[in-house]
Amino acid sequence: MTNTASQDVKDRDQAIDRVKDWDRRGLPGWAYHDEGFLALEMEQLFKTHWQVIGHVSDVPKPGDFITFDIGPERAMVMRGDDGVCRAFHNLCRHRGSRVVAQQAGHCTNAIVCPFHGWVYNFDGSLRGPARPDSYPGMDKSKFGLAPIELEIWMGFMFVRFAPGPQGSVKEYLQPYEAEFALHQTESLVPTGVPQFSEIDVNWKSVRDVDNEGYHVPIAHPALQDLYGFNYKDYAYGPGLSVAKGVFAPDSGRRWSVKNYTRITEPLAGLPAERHHLWSYFGLFPNNVFFLGPEAAYFYQEFPVGVNRSVVRTSVYRYPTENRRQRLARYLMARIDRVTFEEDRQLSIWSNESMKSSAFEDFHLSDLEMSVRRHHDQMRKVLPVVRLGTPPAASEMAERNAALRQELNADG
Ligand code: FES
Ligand SMILES: [Fe+2]
Structure with missing residues (x-):
């Protein structure tokens, strides 16, 4: 040392x-x-x-993708023809199939759903359903892949399925930035x-x-x-x-x-x-x-x-x-x-x-200390965990919301 x-x-x-x-x-x-x-x-x-899904270098070329599942949610990040990375739900707008099956991979030309063959562009927009004549008058602009929030920080890609208390990744992880820069994480x-x-x-x-x-x-x-x-x-x-x-x-x-x-x-x-x-x-x-x-x-x-x-x-x-x-x-x-x-x-x-x-x-x-700090943060985000016994599943969300309100009122 x-x-x-x-x-x-x-x-x-x-x-x-x-x-x-x-x-x-x-x-x-x-x-x-x-x-x-x-x-x-x-x-x-x-x-x-925020959840880290990968690094921009996991998807270097247009058509490259990486996927990520958590609970009922499944996400994918795809690099578009314009070089931009976008995150989507990995869920076909026809009947919900995954549109890409692997952990990571490459699509040639387009994303083709493996169920009935709907075709999506790399930017998530629907190019067309299979057998388009069976959808008379379809407005294709309404059937793109559903987007997910994506942020790239120091080379790593983060997704978030719904807005939350952490702000942007850049703000939240700012205390780490100098050290990640020393390790040249973008490369x-x-x-x-x-x-x-x-x-x-x-x-x-x-x-x-x-x-x-x-x-x-x-x-x-x-x-x-x-x-x-x-x-x-x-x-x-x-x-x-x-x-x-x-x-x-x-x-x-x-x-x-x-x-x-x-x-x-x-x-x-x-x-x-x-x-x-x-x-x-x-x-x-x-x-x-x-x-x-x-x-x-x-x-x-x-x-x-x-x-x-x-x-x-x-x-x-x-x-x-x-x-x-x-x-x-x-x-x-x-x-x-x-x-x-x-x-x-x-x-x-x-x-x-x-x-x-x-x-x-x-x-x-x-x-x-870090265990304690993690638990503190859990008690702050999900205050119902402060209770000595668990509320019934049907009352969990309501009790949590009420406790959060009480804590906010106490300042
Ligand atoms: S579920 Fe994707 S084409 Fe049918
Ligand atoms: Fe250990």
Whole structure:
């Protein structure tokens, strides 16, 4: 670790916004197992908050697309003949089929629905239905693909299904901008299509485990080898949680860590204090970006059921990547794979405990600041989660709205 890097971490550490009147409790156990609450989360959290869908380099040419499903929604981003990226519901206006089936791909000339063959232009407008003579007098302008809000920030593409409290991505993620610029994220290119892993727990149990480094020394031998105790959480603002690990000077007891730290070679132009740094940038409620010396990735967990989640990950490299950096990226992925499996088990134990008669609550350490901040944000957006017992599913939205009004009235 360089002196500058260690100073950087120290300064940031001192800047941690320690919450006064520290409430060490987490969300109530019921919020991890309640179907009615999951429905509320889907409507008022996942649909109204920005989700990263990919990078502009995932769709470099007109006709290229990438897709993204969450709950009942399915989105796609398509690059048009004019070079502009647009987001649409991946839903045919005839009878609702997906108009593109793969995670990512390319359409030649037009988007042709695989059900009956309606044809759409890359800008989403309907070119024509199949057998147009069977639709006399049809106004084609009324049957384009339904648009979704899309914003591009530092090379990454974000979609939002409904307006929400986060403002624009640029405003919301402004505290991250300088660091993303140092990592030249606009120049990243994909290493493949997004990858998926399933975990049999509520999505918040995945997030709770991922949101703190308190467990690293015990649960992640490889990460502990890499960072030692140089792993810290930082508060950049509501909904923004950051963790940074500076490689320990004596790391390398494990094979993958030893080889990774031996061959790591930073992107040209990256400042020295970031050469031995892995950093993680969270975007509430469920997105995380990783920036390393020679690669970057994002991951996000989604509920597919109250006790089942999918983690979607997409890894990017730099166009200038050389053989050594490629090998470093491989070793980085190897360390991450082991870490992910260790976290999987922890999230299962945490999640199942919430059904036990002995489960009281979390008792969060100062080192679990980001878990606390995530829960604070949940309590703010979905105040019904402050209740000790869950309202009936049929009353969930109404109780939530009433509580939100009360809180707003209290200022
Ligand atoms: S559902 Fe798309 S053409 Fe029929
Ligand atoms: Fe972990």
